[in-house]
Amino acid sequence: MNKIVEKEFFSENVCKFIIEAPDIAKSRKPGNFVIIRLDEKGERIPLTIASSDEGKGTITLVVQRVGVTTAKLLSMEAGENIHDVVGPLGKATHIENVGTVLCAGGGVGVAPLLPIVEGFKKAGNKVVTVLAARTKDLVILEEQMRAFSDEVIVMTDDGSYGKKGLVTAGMEEVIQREKVNLSVVIGPAIMMKFAALTTQKYNIPTIASLNTIMVDGTGMCGACRVSVGGKTRFVCIDGPEFDAHQVNFDEMLQRLGSYKKEEAEAYERYLKTVQ
Amino acid sequence: MENIAEYLKEERSQPWRDELRKSMKAKERTSLERIHMPEQDPEERSHNYLEVNLGLTEEQALVESHRCLDCPDPTCITGCPVGINIPKFIKKIEAKDYLGAAVVLKETNALPAVCGRVCPQEVQCEANCFYTVKLKKTPVAIGNLERFAADYERNSGKISVPEISEQNSIKVAVIGSGPAGLAASGDLAKFGYDVTVFEALHEIGGVLKYGIPEYRLPNEVIDVEIESLRKMGVKFRTNFVVGKTASVDDLRKEGFEAFFVGSGAGLPRFMGIPGENHIGIYSSNEYLTRINLMHAADPDYDTPILRGKTVAVIGGGNTAMDSVRTAKRMGAERAILVYRRSEKEMPARIEEVKHAKEEGIEFLTLHNPLEYFADEQGRVNRMKLQVMELGEPDASGRRRPVPVKGSEFDIDVDLVVVAIGVSPNPLIPHALPGLEMSKWGTIVVNKDTMQSSIPDLFAGGDIVRGGATVILAMGDGRKAAAGMHKYLQEKVKSR
Numbered sequence: 001m002n003k004i005v006e007k008e009f010f011s012e013n014v015c016k017f018i019i020e021a022p023d024i025a026k027s028r029k030p031g032n033f034v035i036i037r038l039d040e041k042g043e044r045i046p047l048t049i050a051s052s053d054e055g056k057g058t059i060t061l062v063v064q065r066v067g068v069t070t071a072k073l074l075s076m077e078a079g080e081n082i083h084d085v086v087g088p089l090g091k092a093t094h095i096e097n098v099g100t101v102l103c104a105g106g107g108v109g110v111a112p113l114l115p116i117v118e119g120f121k122k123a124g125n126k127v128v129t130v131l132a133a134r135t136k137d138l139v140i141l142e143e144q145m146r147a148f149s150d151e152v153i154v155m156t157d158d159g160s161y162g163k164k165g166l167v168t169a170g171m172e173e174v175i176q177r178e179k180v181n182l183s184v185v186i187g188p189a190i191m192m193k194f195a196a197l198t199t200q201k202y203n204i205p206t207i208a209s210l211n212t213i214m215v216d217g218t219g220m221c222g223a224c225r226v227s228v229g230g231k232t233r234f235v236c237i238d239g240p241e242f243d244a245h246q247v248n249f250d251e252m253l254q255r256l257g258s259y260k261k262e263e264a265e266a267y268e269r270y271l272k273t274v275q
Numbered sequence: 276m277e278n279i280a281e282y283l284k285e286e287r288s289q290p291w292r293d294e295l296r297k298s299m300k301a302k303e304r305t306s307l308e309r310i311h312m313p314e315q316d317p318e319e320r321s322h323n324y325l326e327v328n329l330g331l332t333e334e335q336a337l338v339e340s341h342r343c344l345d346c347p348d349p350t351c352i353t354g355c356p357v358g359i360n361i362p363k364f365i366k367k368i369e370a371k372d373y374l375g376a377a378v379v380l381k382e383t384n385a386l387p388a389v390c391g392r393v394c395p396q397e398v399q400c401e402a403n404c405f406y407t408v409k410l411k412k413t414p415v416a417i418g419n420l421e422r423f424a425a426d427y428e429r430n431s432g433k434i435s436v437p438e439i440s441e442q443n444s445i446k447v448a449v450i451g452s453g454p455a456g457l458a459a460s461g462d463l464a465k466f467g468y469d470v471t472v473f474e475a476l477h478e479i480g481g482v483l484k485y486g487i488p489e490y491r492l493p494n495e496v497i498d499v500e501i502e503s504l505r506k507m508g509v510k511f512r513t514n515f516v517v518g519k520t521a522s523v524d525d526l527r528k529e530g531f532e533a534f535f536v537g538s539g540a541g542l543p544r545f546m547g548i549p550g551e552n553h554i555g556i557y558s559s560n561e562y563l564t565r566i567n568l569m570h571a572a573d574p575d576y577d578t579p580i581l582r583g584k585t586v587a588v589i590g591g592g593n594t595a596m597d598s599v600r601t602a603k604r605m606g607a608e609r610a611i612l613v614y615r616r617s618e619k620e621m622p623a624r625i626e627e628v629k630h631a632k633e634e635g636i637e638f639l640t641l642h643n644p645l646e647y648f649a650d651e652q653g654r655v656n657r658m659k660l661q662v663m664e665l666g667e668p669d670a671s672g673r674r675r676p677v678p679v680k681g682s683e684f685d686i687d688v689d690l691v692v693v694a695i696g697v698s699p700n701p702l703i704p705h706a707l708p709g710l711e712m713s714k715w716g717t718i719v720v721n722k723d724t725m726q727s728s729i730p731d732l733f734a735g736g737d738i739v740r741g742g743a744t745v746i747l748a749m750g751d752g753r754k755a756a757a758g759m760h761k762y763l764q765e766k767v768k769s770r
Contacts, residue, residue, distance in 0.1 A: 023520045037477055043569065043577040044477075068577055084477040086514040215569065215578075218475045218516060219700055220485075221561035222543040225552060232545055232552065237701060251552055254653035258554045262579035 002085040005058055007078050010140045013065040014108055015074050016050075022057030024049075024087050030095065030115035031209065031241055034059065034087030035217040038072055042083065045069050046214045046224075048112030048186075048240070049088060050141075059085075062111030062140065067263045068270045075274070089217045090240045093207070095119040099181035102174050102204070103149070104130040104167050104195050106187025110141050112209060113186045114148075120184075121148040128174050129153070132167035132191070136160040167191055168198045180204050185244060189256060193249035200245050208244035210235045213258060226252050279358075283349065286363055295366055296345050305406070309413040310339045317633035321603045324489045324572070327630055328392070331416075333373075336423040340368040343415045346405050351417060354403035356750030357384050357458070361400055365420055374435065377428035380421060381437050385461030386454065386500045386749065388429060389483060391422025392492050394746045395624050429499050436506045440467035445763055448473060448531040450517045450703065453481020454745040455537030455736030457504060458752030459759075463535075464507040466760045471531075472509060475516040475702075478568060481539055483745070485568040486560070488597050490604070518706025523732070532766065533731045533759045536718065537752060540737035541700025545693055546589070550647030555581050555655040559590070559598045559694035566601055583690025585609045587658060589644055590694035591621040596628065598692040599636050607690070610636050615643040615663050615676040641665075643676065645683060647691065658688050699738050707732070717741050724758030725751060733759050 006018035024034060033048040051060045065071050076082075093116050101120045105113035110131055121127045129149040133139045134157045146152050154162025155170040163170065167187070174180060175198075183206040185195040192208045199206040212224040217236045224235035227248035233239065286292070313329040314320075320327050331339065343365040351361045360379055367376035380387035396418035401407060404414035428434055445468050449456045452474040460470045478484050480497045505511070517523060523534060543558030545551050557565075562580075565571040571580035586602035588595050591614035603610040612631070614621060617640050621628060632638070641663045648657040662682035665674035699716045711719040711728035718727050718734040725733045735751025737743060 023515070027520060027522075027525075041570070041576045043579070084514050086475065086477070086516060086520070088519055089516065215561060215564055216476060216485075218702055219541040220539075220543075221564050222545070222558040223561045225545075227552060232547070234542065237542075237705075255552065255554060257653070258581070259579040262581075266577070266579070 001081040001083060004076060004078050004080050004082065007076075010062070011137045013074075014138065014140060015063055017061045017063060017073070018058045019061060019082060019085060020057060021059045021085050021087075024085065025052040025054050025057050025059050028052050028059065028088035029092035030119045031090060031093035031112075032088030033090050033112075033217075033240060034061070034085050035089060035214065036073075036082055037084040038069060038076075039083050042072075043069055044084075044215055044217065046089070046211060046217055046236075048209065048211065050111035050114055062108050064108040068266045071267070071270060086217070089236060091238070093119060093184075093241060095123050097124040100126045100128065100179060102128050102130070102171060102180045102183040102199075104132070104171055104183065104185045104187070106132045106167050106191035107138065108140070109187030109191070109209075110145070113184065114141055114144055116184055116186075117145060118148040126150050128180075130155060130167055130170035130174070131162075132156070132170065132187070134158065166194070168194050171195060171198050175199070175202050175204065183207070183244075184209075189249055189253045192244060192247075193253070196244035196247065196249070206244040207241045208247055209240045210242060210247070210252065211240065212252065213256065226255070283352070283360065286360065287345065287347070291370060292345060292363075292366055295369055299341060301344055304342055304344055305410060305412070307338065307342045309342065309416055310335045310419070312416070312419050314630075317630075317635070320490065321600075321634040324604060326493055327490050330426055331419050331423045333427075336368055336420060337371070339416050339420055340365050342406070343369070344405055350403045350405065350408060351400040351415075354399040354401070356399065356746045357390075357753055359383050359400075359421070361417055364424060365415065365417070368420060368424060373424055373427040374431065374433060376424035378435050380424060381435060381503075383753070384749070385458045385504065386497075387421055388425035388496045388500060389454070389492060390746055390749070391418055391425050392496070393487060393744075394418055395744060397625060399746065429496070434499070434503060436503060437461070437465055439465055439507055442469065442508070443467040444469055445767070446471070446529075446531045447533045447535070447759060447763070448517070448526055449535045449537065451475075451481060451537040451539055451736075451738075452479040452511065453537055453539050453736060453748065454483060455539070455748035455752040456481065456535065457501070458749035459535045459537060459735070459756045460509045461504055461507065462753050462756035463759065464504065464509050466756070468763075470509045472511045473515040473517050474511065474513045476568070477513050479511050479513065481537075485564040486594065486597070488563065488567055488601050490600070491597070516702065518702050522706060527731075533763055534733065535752070535755050535759060536703050536727075536732060536734040536738055537736045537748065538700045538703050538738045540697035540742055541702070542698040543693070544696045544698060546644065546695065548644060548646055550649065550655070551693070553647050553649040553655040554653045555583065555689060556647060556691040556693065557581075559588070559594045559692050560697065562598055562692045563594070563601065566605070572605060580605070581690060583607055583688070585611070585686075585688045586690040586692065587611045587613050587644075587686075587688045588692045588694055589613050590696075591616065591623060591640075592694065592696070593623045593627055595694035596623045596631050598694050600631055600634060602690065602692065603634055603636060611639050611688075612636055613639045613642050613644060613660065615641065616673060617641055617665060620673040641676065643678070648685075654689070655691055656687060656689060657685050658691065659683055659685050696742055697737070699741060703738065715741055721758075723754070724761065725755035726758055726762065730762070
């Protein structure tokens with residue numbers, strides 16, 4: 001049982017949770033994720049850790065409402081318990097001083113990007129961060145990102161905040177004007193696909209953090225498999241970070257939709273129970 | 276070994292055993308026919324998740340127990356990986372002391388109700404039974420009797436807790452709560468250690484819970500055996516991944532003085548053929564875990580599962596049988612087992628093959644998949660198969676399957692389960708860089724003590740064997756517990 005200590009809505013469908021998990025708070029590193037199960041009948045879903053406080057024994061997760069489990073989680077309040085939280089899982093981000101790092105985050109992908117931005121900054125890199133969202137209300141963690149970035153460029157699809165355009169436009173702007181040694185992209189699969197295509201044009205080594213469907217998260221089931229460089233790899237133990245230029249994003253996008261029908265039906269049923 | 280022979284002899288010469296032996300002539304005993312295990316009707320059971328084998332009744336168990344000759348040289352025991360005193364427990368049944376029979380089982384076996392159900396007795400104890408070896412008759416139904424005694428105890432509510440040596444407050448850690456870990460923790464608790472089992476999943480039991488379906492091994496049966504371990508003082512920590520949540524070094528700092536690694540088989544194997552990542556192609560681990568551990572077939576649970584009208588399961592082992600029989604229960608109109616060799620070479624238990632056939636599973640032996648195709652949504656809808664024939668024997672002694680040229684053809688399928696084996700779980704080896712590993716990714720151990728290249732770390736089960744049975748894993752766990760005991764006693768002496 002892990003208690004929710006704090007809950008804060010970033011927008012209608014995106015919420016930050018601070019959760020008691022002392023062992024995980026102590027051992028987690030940038031790039032790691034946890035698997036949670038809300039209750040005894042719940043499913044296991046992976047969520048990347050945004051930050052932790054070792055002293056308080058807590059971890060922070062940023063969750064977007066996408067289906068039944070996340071909707072249920074967003075309806076939970078501080079003081080309530082999550083039945084199971086296990087982690088930290090996956091390999092940690094390899095952080096070193098490479099020069100200039102271009103970090104690009106889309107949607108809730110910005111949350112797991114935060115500790116990576118912090119890590120690269122502390123390792124002595126120049127960090128330029130591009131934050132992308134559909135609209136102004138969905139831009140998250142901007143202030144925290146500014147604290148660890150040399151520059152933050154905000155992009156919104158509708159131009160309601162920052163610059164108008166997709167994440168790739170912001171990335172191009174940086175790449176055009178200065179030498180970028182490494183790029184890290186985290187966000188929806190479709191965003192990572194196009195971000196990877198952008199950096200590939202300029203031969204910039206690029207890391208993407210993948211959030212696939214998982215069950216156990218410890219290398220046992222193979223639900224999370226993706227093709228990287230033509231080979232099948234497991235996101236939970238070989239990843240979650242991979243060379244973005246080698247990832248078959250189309251296959252990943254398709255696999256992410258494995259339960260589209262089942263999920264939609266389950267969500268309908270869920271909505272009826274809460275109404 | 277001499278000590279064991281002495282011990283068995285002494286036990287056998289107990290007056291109650293003598294008396295029983297004399298109560299019936301050997302000829303009368305051998306003239307009895309083996310009692311057939313009652314089973315649920317095949318048609319009915321292929322639509323439910325209830326146990327297929329129903330267990331012997333008291334009357335049946337009594338008759339069967341009379342068949343055992345209580346041999347002076349009980350060769351059956353040599354076939355048991357955990358060394359159960361088989362004649363003794365069977366004679367306890369004959370004496371109608373069923374609870375006493377369960378106590379005998381628990382002397383050496385932490386999970387008798389599990390083993391009575393899933394052990395391949397036909398290649399172990401029963402293969403070494405006097406009936407099989409000398410009389411060329413069907414062996415005493417040792418497994419069915421084991422299950423009877425264990426079930427009798429569970430249903431009686433008078434569950435015995437094995438005797439425990441005086442607690443020595445030495446902390447030991449068991450990593451993984453599958454059969455190897457549970458067997459090790461049972462013995463370590465008996466020796467008096469302060470045992471904590473660390474489990475990565477949210478439930479205790481490992482493969483017994485996520486892998487083996489309820490129709491072969493109900494979860495309730497496992498839970499009762501786990502409860503017995505709790506009563507012996509074993510502590511369990513779920514949601515704890517050693518090597519991630521805390522390192523082995525962290526645990527050493529917390530005072531753990533020895534470790535048993537029973538982290539099991541990990542990574543599912545795939546064939547590496549085109550289309551294998553299409554939607555609707557599962558590894559057997561994923562398919563069975565969703566259904567067994569996550570209860571995906573029950574609409575009250577949140578975990579989704581894809582169902583198929585025509586399901587192909589690739590492989591010929593017990594996991595393949597579990598998967599294909601599960602697919603039938605999940606509503607498949609056709610559940611097809613695709614295996615590249617012939618039925619004779621199948622590693623699955625004969626009983627599983629028989630049960631599968633009774634339930635209407637189609638066997639497509641001497642066939643191998645070459646490629647999978649999908650619809651616009653990416654869901655598998657067809658597979659290309661190749662006909663195989665048997666060539667010369669390979670390293671395993673089985674005849675090697677060879678493709679028949681020009682024999683390819685397609686069949687429509689909408690769900691595929693790949694059950695061709697697993698590779699050892701890489702989590703622990705990754706977390707312990709100094710650990711000596713084999714080229715197959717298994718932990719290298721001393722075969723007698725199960726000690727690894729790291730002195731305080733012992734290992735057993737699939738992480739050492741690569742892929743084996745519940746009972747072999749349990750045998751490893753027991754051996755490792757003995758090895759750890761010796762190691763720790765010497766360590767304590769030298770303090």
